[in-house]
Amino acid sequence: MAMKFEKTGEGKYMLDVCGYVCPHPQIYCKKSIEKMAEGEVLNMVFDNPSSGETIKQMLDQAGHELVEEKKEGSKIIFVIKKG
Amino acid sequence: MEERKNQIWAFIITGALILISLIYYQVNPYYMYLIAYIWFGFAYGMMLQYGRFCFASASRDLFAAGVPRMAVGILVALIFFSFIQAILAATNMSTFHPAPFGIHTLISGLIFGVGMVLSGGCASGSLYKIGEGNGTSFLAAFFGLCIGQAVFVNVKWFNFLIPQKWFDAAVVKAAARDIPMEKVTSSFDMYLAGYIWGRPTVQLSHTEVAQQALPGVSRYFVADMLINAMIPAALLLIVIYAVWMRKGFIKKRAKAKGGATGFGDDIAGIWSMITASKRTTLMGVIIGITAGLHILVMKGMQIKFGIGNFGELLTRMGHDADNGIKGTVFDPGYWYITSQEGQLGGWILDKLGWNMRDNIFFGVNNGLPDPWRNPALWMSFGIIFGAMVMARLNNEFKFKLPKGELIAWGLMGGILMGVGSRPALGCNIGAFFIRVAGGDPSGWLYGTGMVGGAFLGVKFFNWWTERKMAKEMEAF
Numbered sequence: 001m002a003m004k005f006e007k008t009g010e011g012k013y014m015l016d017v018c019g020y021v022c023p024h025p026q027i028y029c030k031k032s033i034e035k036m037a038e039g040e041v042l043n044m045v046f047d048n049p050s051s052g053e054t055i056k057q058m059l060d061q062a063g064h065e066l067v068e069e070k071k072e073g074s075k076i077i078f079v080i081k082k083g
Numbered sequence: 084m085e086e087r088k089n090q091i092w093a094f095i096i097t098g099a100l101i102l103i104s105l106i107y108y109q110v111n112p113y114y115m116y117l118i119a120y121i122w123f124g125f126a127y128g129m130m131l132q133y134g135r136f137c138f139a140s141a142s143r144d145l146f147a148a149g150v151p152r153m154a155v156g157i158l159v160a161l162i163f164f165s166f167i168q169a170i171l172a173a174t175n176m177s178t179f180h181p182a183p184f185g186i187h188t189l190i191s192g193l194i195f196g197v198g199m200v201l202s203g204g205c206a207s208g209s210l211y212k213i214g215e216g217n218g219t220s221f222l223a224a225f226f227g228l229c230i231g232q233a234v235f236v237n238v239k240w241f242n243f244l245i246p247q248k249w250f251d252a253a254v255v256k257a258a259a260r261d262i263p264m265e266k267v268t269s270s271f272d273m274y275l276a277g278y279i280w281g282r283p284t285v286q287l288s289h290t291e292v293a294q295q296a297l298p299g300v301s302r303y304f305v306a307d308m309l310i311n312a313m314i315p316a317a318l319l320l321i322v323i324y325a326v327w328m329r330k331g332f333i334k335k336r337a338k339a340k341g342g343a344t345g346f347g348d349d350i351a352g353i354w355s356m357i358t359a360s361k362r363t364t365l366m367g368v369i370i371g372i373t374a375g376l377h378i379l380v381m382k383g384m385q386i387k388f389g390i391g392n393f394g395e396l397l398t399r400m401g402h403d404a405d406n407g408i409k410g411t412v413f414d415p416g417y418w419y420i421t422s423q424e425g426q427l428g429g430w431i432l433d434k435l436g437w438n439m440r441d442n443i444f445f446g447v448n449n450g451l452p453d454p455w456r457n458p459a460l461w462m463s464f465g466i467i468f469g470a471m472v473m474a475r476l477n478n479e480f481k482f483k484l485p486k487g488e489l490i491a492w493g494l495m496g497g498i499l500m501g502v503g504s505r506p507a508l509g510c511n512i513g514a515f516f517i518r519v520a521g522g523d524p525s526g527w528l529y530g531t532g533m534v535g536g537a538f539l540g541v542k543f544f545n546w547w548t549e550r551k552m553a554k555e556m557e558a559f
């Protein structure tokens with residue numbers, strides 16, 4: 001198991017923290033967004049439901065946009081646009 | 084298909100617990116006492132999972148992500164719980180008892196706080212996450228809270244930390260309580276008998292000042308509820324808003340209004356913070372009320388059976404070997420985690436041939452009952468199964484085996500939680516939540532230590548994750 005943070009295209013990033021439990025997904029999400037520029041998009045994949053609630057509030061407070069939220073089996077995918 | 088399977092599992096688990104309850108009742112109606120623990124545990128588990136309710140995330144998410152969701156949820160729960168606690172105390176229906184006060188509470192909280200951040204969940208948080216299929220939480224609970232805690236209370240490894248005066252005092256205190264010295268052997272026994280038993284307990288409603296100034300039962304509502312719980316909780320909500328939320332909220336508000344903001348906007352900001360995560364806040368309210376009802380039901384059971392401890396019922400049923408030498412088993416009478424996990428660990432080690440009965444913790448106070456007759460342990464099982472049912476119903480259940488670094492964090496965090504919960508005689512629930520709501524200021528001391536420990540744990544994880552991010556970013 002390893003976390004992955006990759007640049008997948010111009011202004012697009014992917015963070016995969018499947019297998020990780022609290023607090024890792026929220027910390028990695030925050031740090032990934034810090035590394036990005038305004039308007040860039042992060043696809044975040046995780047499978048720890050407890051982290052989702054915290055991440056949503058973190059995005060709202062910091063002014064980032066949760067563009068899309070979907071579930072694929074037990075995986076949760078957040079598409080986040082940095083504000 | 085997956086959804087259907089999850090629903091079937093939820094029904095199977097609930098049905099199995101109903102069947103177990105009926106069997107217990109059929110064996111002996113005295114087991115109603117134990118059945119009450121099962122179903123309150125089940126209710127806690129469902130609520131904790133639904134509200135993502137974990138004390139670890141309260142301070143951790145504040146420091147790591149600036150998110151106050153869980154801290155708000157806990158403070159809301161505390162406000163409601165303290166109100167019910169005051170009613171119960173006023174009607175002589177409370178099972179609450181204050182804890183010995185001292186610096187040990189702060190130190191314990193600090194150790195526990197680091198542990199809960201490393202392992203990813205507090206004591207009850209780890210249990211509900213086991214119900215979600217989380218293997219890291221299982222490692223933390225089994226090796227830390229169960230085995231680690233049992234070993235900690237039974238060994239002499241820490242004698243070098245015990246001052247001679249504690250050894251001397253332990254002999255005197257044990258004799259005064261008719262405890263044979265062969266039951267006072269471990270380092271923890273010397274700490275308990277030599278130090279803890281000499282510490283004062285404080286409950287605000289029982290202080291001389293409160294008894295003189297506040298007539299009748301009003302002292303429970305003013306001293307315990309308002310002064311010890313509600314006012315500090317409300318002040319903390321204001322501090323959290325001012326430090327973490329105000330700047331962003333007022334900026335948004337000013338932009339929307341196109342002008343200056345005032346006091347009314349700050350009130351709106353505090354309300355917005357409280358309602359930001361409706362499921363967490365709602366669960367905070369319901370958990371607070373349920374925790375109060377739990378006390379009421381357990382007290383009612385004690386009155387019904389004419390007992391003060393479940394050990395008396397075990398004796399009546401012929402299971403007196405389950406009890407400590409005082410005829411008692413661990414029976415908190417309210418929401419409490421950790422001691423029962425220690426009992427499970429002690430029971431396992433005892434069965435493997437390690438004598439775990441010659442110490443105060445198991446041998447005198449809490450007993451070492453078979454797990455199926457351990458009331459508080461059934462509450463913990465109830466939490467796991469309640470969370471499992473809720474996770475199944477929401478399609479959030481998944482077995483996740485701990486891998487890589489999570490094994491290390493789970494083990495280290497679990498052991499720190501196990502060790503951190505013992506010297507304060509409780510964890511985030513027993514030493515913080517219950518005590519604060521019951522009017523015991525030592526709860527705040529534990530909470531302060533816990534927040535400090537969480538801060539250190541977050542500092543460590545920030546450093547660790549930053550290293551890993553830098554490595555990932557070498558590629559672009």
